[in-house]
Amino acid sequence: AQRVTQPEKLLSVFKGAPVELKCNYSYSGSPELFWYVQYSRQRLQLLLRHISRESIKGFTADLNKGETSFHLKKPFAQEEDSAMYYCALSAWYSSASKIIFGSGTRLSIRP
Amino acid sequence: NAGVTQTPKFQVLKTGQSMTLQCAQDMNHNSMYWYRQDPGMGLRLIYYSASEGTTDKGEVPNGYNVSRLNKREFSLRLESAAPSQTSVYFCASSEAHGGVNTEAFFGQGTRLTVV
Numbered sequence: 001a002q003r004v005t006q007p008e009k010l011l012s013v014f015k016g017a018p019v020e021l022k023c024n025y026s027y028s029g030s031p032e033l034f035w036y037v038q039y040s041r042q043r044l045q046l047l048l049r050h051i052s053r054e055s056i057k058g059f060t061a062d063l064n065k066g067e068t069s070f071h072l073k074k075p076f077a078q079e080e081d082s083a084m085y086y087c088a089l090s091a092w093y094s095s096a097s098k099i100i101f102g103s104g105t106r107l108s109i110r111p
Numbered sequence: 112n113a114g115v116t117q118t119p120k121f122q123v124l125k126t127g128q129s130m131t132l133q134c135a136q137d138m139n140h141n142s143m144y145w146y147r148q149d150p151g152m153g154l155r156l157i158y159y160s161a162s163e164g165t166t167d168k169g170e171v172p173n174g175y176n177v178s179r180l181n182k183r184e185f186s187l188r189l190e191s192a193a194p195s196q197t198s199v200y201f202c203a204s205s206e207a208h209g210g211v212n213t214e215a216f217f218g219q220g221t222r223l224t225v226v
Contacts, residue, residue: 009151032212044154044201044217051211086153090212096161097142097207098169099215103153 002027002091006102013077014110021072021105023061023087032090033070035061036101039083047072047085057081082109113137117202117218124192124225132187132221134202142207143185144169144215145177147198154201160185161207192225199223 003026013019025031035047048056050063050070061072070087087102115136124130136143141162146154146169156169160179174196176188185204189196199222205215 006153030210034214036215043219044203046214049214088215090207092210093167095208096159096165096167097205097212098156098159098167099144099203099205099212100156100170101146101154103151 002089002100004087004089004100004102006087006105008105010106010108012108012110015079016076019074019077019107021085021107023070023072023102025068025070025089027089027091029092031063033063034088035072036086036088037083077109079109079111082107115202115204115216115218117221119221120219122221122223124223126193126225128192129188129190130192132200134186134218135184136204137183138204138216139182140204140206142205143179144203145187146201146203147171148201149198157187194225197223197225
């Protein structure tokens with residue numbers, strides 16, 4: 001069965017400190033992984049996806065198939081990074097795809 | 112630039128009442144999803160639809176039914192609401208084909224309270 005695990009419910013760091021939000025997945029096929037973010041009073045939106053291998057708002061995430069992980073990192077946290085972050089996996093069944101989310105990590109940046 | 116539109120935004124139901132949450136997308140996406148968001152549990156998939164005319168159960172389908180009316184619309188029905196269904200419901204859509212799933216776009220959510 002497909003599963004996405006985010007072990008931390010809440011992560012609180014000081015502004016300027018490095019951030020790492022953990023994500024592990026379980027999936028028998030070739031994984032397609034995403035990070036979504038939900039800022040206060042806004043819709044859930046895509047932050048980045050592993051296929052793109054890009055850095056968005058200073059965040060990066062590397063897929064590690066050996067450790068089945070897709071941790072989200074940023075070297076220097078900003079106050080505007082405070083939000084709810086969700087790791088997600090796109091799982092394929094025949095020709096249909098479903099997107100499974102983890103339980104989320106609330107990131108709080110202290111001034 | 113409507114994207115994904117959900118109605119209503121808020122709803123209070125009494126236990127046993129029924130209601131339908133509506134969702135429409137204008138991006139011509141083939142896949143649509145319904146999730147519920149509960150504190151500490153993240154987003155859990157209720158049902159999804161890979162294309163018009165097809166629907167499949169997600170992680171927590173009990174107590175819900177769905178209809179993919181056409182390519183644009185995907186509704187979620189609670190036949191007999193229970194307090195355990197108090198939650199925030201999100202509809203989403205994406206383009207998924209050839210083993211690749213694009214970005215999912217989300218509605219603004221429906222906050223449902225069952226008393």
